[in-house]
Amino acid sequence: MKKSDTRTATIYLAGDLCAIRECCRAHCDTVGLCVSVCASDYIYTNGGESGAAVGLVNYPRFPKSADEFSEATRQLAEALLNECAERSLLIVERDFSTWLTKESR
Numbered sequence: 299m300k301k302s303d304t305r306t307a308t309i310y311l312a313g314d315l316c317a318i319r320e321c322c323r324a325h326c327d328t329v330g331l332c333v334s335v336c337a338s339d340y341i342y343t344n345g346g347e348s349g350a351a352v353g354l355v356n357y358p359r360f361p362k363s364a365d366e367f368s369e370a371t372r373q374l375a376e377a378l379l380n381e382c383a384e385r386s387l388l389i390v391e392r393d394f395s396t397w398l399t400k401e402s403r
Contacts, residue, residue, distance in 0.1 A: 302361035307371040311378055311387035312340055312349035321381045322352060325374050332357035333374070352378070372396075 311318065319335050326333060334353040340346055354371055356362055362370060368391065375389050375398050386399035 300358035305356035309352040312347035
């Protein structure tokens with residue numbers, strides 16, 4: 299049995315669900331990561347979009363320190379932003395949230 303410190307993060311983004319899944323699959327195969335991808339609808343003032351909530355956990359098979367976990371989350375978020383042709387996304391971790399946008403680069 300393997301144990302690791304509990305860490306979780308969720309990346310929320312609009313876009314094509316199949317593209318999001320494929321990006322996650324390729325990224326996980328490359329870096330050793332475990333994620334969940336759940337379809338999600340985003341409703342906001344005067345509009346809405348479909349997309350996904352991508353959940354990350356500190357999987358004991360690939361345990362990471364707090365800094366490593368945050369960095370792994372950010373790297374996946376960057377890949378999703380670039381490869382899924384979206385303008386922005388939201389990363390929610392235990393103690394803070396980060397809005398990542400192409401406009402802020």
